[in-house]
Amino acid sequence: MPGHLSTDILVVGSGIAGLWFALRASRLGRVLLITKKSDVESATNYAQGGIAAATAENDAPGLHASDTLATGAGLARPAIVRLVTETGPALVRELHETGVGFSTYVDARGREQFDLGQEGGHHRRRIVHAADRTGLEIERGLVRAVKSSGQVMLSEEHFAAELLLDDSGxxxxxxxxxxxxxxPIVVRARVVMLATGGIGQAYRHTTNPRIATGDGIAMGFRAGARVANMEFIQFHPTSLYGSDINGRAFLISEAVRGEGAILRTRDGEPFMSRYHPDASLAPRDIVARAADAEMKSRGEDYVLLDATHLAPELIRRRFPTIHQTCLESGIDMTKDPIPVVPAAHYVCGGLEVNEWSETTVSGLLAAGECACTGLHGANRLASNSLLEALVFAERAADHLVExxxxxEPGDIAVSLLLPEDGAAVRRAGALREELQGLMWQHAGIVRTDDGLRHAGDRLAELCEQASSLGRAASVPCRETVNLLEVARLVVTSARLRPESRGLHYNQDHPQMDPGFARDTIVDRARIA
Ligand SMILES: Cc1cc2nc3c(=O)[nH]c(=O)nc-3n(C[C@H](O)[C@H](O)[C@H](O)COP(=O)(O)OP(=O)(O)OC[C@H]3O[C@@H](n4cnc5c(N)ncnc54)[C@H](O)[C@@H]3O)c2cc1C
Structure with a gap:
């Protein structure tokens, strides 16, 4: 018999979205926050560049909004973009006051100012950061605040396996x-917030940590929630070639290019000016596709990111973690160009939510990377995701207060899970490996109609093979089932968009088609 727990508010996930929401929602009642690994383990923890907000005197939310809209390739929703860019600066200051130590300096008038970074697609310096360890600092600060609030029960090493619905849905x-x-434990709650992050582990090469298996999107979808824009996967152009730190490729932050580093081919040619007037600071999708094209046409495994002309002191002060990690791989980035390759980094789509983070299922909220709010549209502007998570976690809590x-929920029927068995776990591992290769090859940076069709057919077969895994009381089995679910959502959505727009590039339809200037919405009826 499973154990039972009851709470007012259940939060799944301890990244920026889950922690901030839990902190803010604790005014309302008992909050239980569960997270599948240790409290800080999340994509948030590895964010380097920072969080975008118009805090500088020469900046304004309207300028941040225009940059966001320009990057979104016609699908970013102007009202949502305005809302996020306008509320962002005050919330980022609150985050700082809550105990997140961003890098600052004291100006000539004796006032503390954020030390702002520059990233591609932003026409102002507006990236608030904590050196190149912004995410780590956010996690530390927020976990500390949540624990010391005394209002939130934070339960590590607990995996949300399936959502529970009552008779009314x-x-x-x-x-x-x-x-x-x-x-297995049944948790009854009056409201559930999914803040489970992204899906990077659906790809062979990713900057995302192992937790990024799309659990929230898959669970929400199975519970009947609509999912939007899953074809828009951002590939970060610069992960450290050959690195594998516990399942993730080490990211070389865009901020390194923001400070002046240049992308070159292996023979030293700076190639980005052939692809975009902003050269190495062009939007990420263009840089990732350019790097991919250069590597393929030259038959090379990587391109180079050259920061050797920057002051060594600037590199060591601004990028201590990147500098150190490169040194551990035998590269002194003050003297040697860094070998880099693109890797899956961020999913712009997710559970469709309204401006209060409500999904299309009653009682179910979603915030952060697992949600699709309309901010990014077809492409994400660098450092806008931490901001989006913060703003929508805040709005969800505010709305609940209002x-x-x-x-209290009534009685609910719960189907029993089967005990874990070794053979099933091994099968899950093999399925996961195959799906990661399939997605990398056919639903990656450059897609084709045939490739997507093949991926769709094969994923349907893999889902068939995995059907018994979905009933297992086993984290690896359930993660594989969830990865298969989100992989199918990506491929289905990509096939519904026979054009190229933002992060979705299909070689057979290389142009943007105004007829497709709309979101891709998938629900269970559409994928069945
Ligand atoms: C290397 C890297 C660098 C980045 N740099 C930046 C940057 O500079 N600026 C920026 O804006 N964005 C950046 N991003 C993106 C950004 O970090 C993420 O989009 C953001 O942190 C997502 O926050 P989140 O709270 O939605 O999810 P996460 O931070 O990923 O947290 C998800 C949480 O849910 C938990 N979880 C997942 N599934 C379950 C389950 N089934 N049961 C229980 N718990 C579960 C996880 O353990 C984790 O605690 C970066 C991403 C990466 C990977």
């Missing part, structure tokens, strides 16, 4: 598994 909790003991949380 309202979300009333989840089944979770203790990752230590495998014990509207009140729903009443």
């Amino acid at each position: 309202r979300c009333v909790g989840c089944q979770m598994l203790s990752t230590d003991s495998g014990e 509207a009140g949380i729903p009443g």
